[in-house]
Amino acid sequence: TGLNLARGEFIAFLDDDDELEPDFADVLIRIIQKDAKLDLVFCNCYREEGGAKSIMSDFTALAASNVFYKLLLGNFIPNMCLLYRKKSITNILFNHGQEFNEDYSYLMKIISTDNVDFIDRPLATYHMHAGNTVKSMYLEMRAKELAVLSELAKRFHDDTHIKKYIISAFHKRYGIISRELKQSRRYSLLKDMVNEN
Numbered sequence: 001t002g003l004n005l006a007r008g009e010f011i012a013f014l015d016d017d018d019e020l021e022p023d024f025a026d027v028l029i030r031i032i033q034k035d036a037k038l039d040l041v042f043c044n045c046y047r048e049e050g051g052a053k054s055i056m057s058d059f060t061a062l063a064a065s066n067v068f069y070k071l072l073l074g075n076f077i078p079n080m081c082l083l084y085r086k087k088s089i090t091n092i093l094f095n096h097g098q099e100f101n102e103d104y105s106y107l108m109k110i111i112s113t114d115n116v117d118f119i120d121r122p123l124a125t126y127h128m129h130a131g132n133t134v135k136s137m138y139l140e141m142r143a144k145e146l147a148v149l150s151e152l153a154k155r156f157h158d159d160t161h162i163k164k165y166i167i168s169a170f171h172k173r174y175g176i177i178s179r180e181l182k183q184s185r186r187y188s189l190l191k192d193m194v195n196e197n
Contacts, residue, residue, distance in 0.1 A: 003093065011084045013103070017127050018080045024123040028083040031117055039088035039115040040107075042081045049128035059120040068113045072149065072169035079103040080124045084110070101144045108152050113162075142177045146170060 003011065010029060014020060024043070032041045047056040057076050070076065092109050094102050149170045156162045 003089070006086060009086055011086050011089065012080070012082065014080045017129070018078075019125045019127075020080060021123040021125075025083070027119060027121070027123060031119060032083060032085060035117065037115060038085065038117055039110055040082055040084045041116065042077050042083070042118045043123040044118075044120050045078055045081050045124040045126050046122045047126050047128060053125070055122055056126060059118065062118070062120070064117045065113060067116050067118065068111055069165055071108065071111065072152075072165055073172065074145070075101070075104040075107070077107065078124070078126050079107075080126070082107065088115075101141055101148055104145065105148045105151065108148055109155075139177070139180060142173070142180065146174060146177070149173070 010025075010032070012020075012025070012028075028041045028043060032038045044059055045056045046053050056078065062070065089110060092106070094106050149166055153163055153166045153170070156166060
């Protein structure tokens with residue numbers, strides 16, 4: 001609904017328990033306006049938990065050309081760190097009924113190897129607390145990430161180069177999730193979710 005009603009040239013999402021720095025929009029809009037082929041840009045952010053603040057991600061080895069491949073191994077970009085060009089996402093919607101990783105799924109529908117840029121500067125704050133889905137439903141979220149990779153493999157079914165990376169990432173993450181599940185009391189409940197995805 002928000003996407004359909006939005007009239008601006010750019011779109012950003014913000015959950016009610018997170019916050020943006022005052023110059024978030026100015027900085028990211030300057031970056032995206034420099035290159036017409038960019039569909040999205042993102043920044044780093046702070047992670048705040050129990051009053052302690054730290055930088056969320058390490059971007060030292062990151063280049064714009066490998067953001068897509070890094071995302072195959074896990075979503076390291078919180079949703080409020082992204083700024084999208086609206087015309088690039090006009091016909092792209094969130095998956096209705098998707099309980100976990102809807103932001104990761106949405107991002108991977110849009111991003112490619114050459115339509116993204118970033119700035120290694122924290123322009124947002126991600127507040128961690130007991131109610132965060134990422135904390136309370138961690139294993140479920142990891143399992144659903146496999147479904148996102150399955151969708152992606154279909155999108156790039158004709159591109160053998162990218163599909164090879166997607167399949168490799170799927171196997172790596174499946175192995176990690178399987179090991180985590182074996183240490184969980186909810187193993188029997190969650191293993192079917194992993195295998196289904």
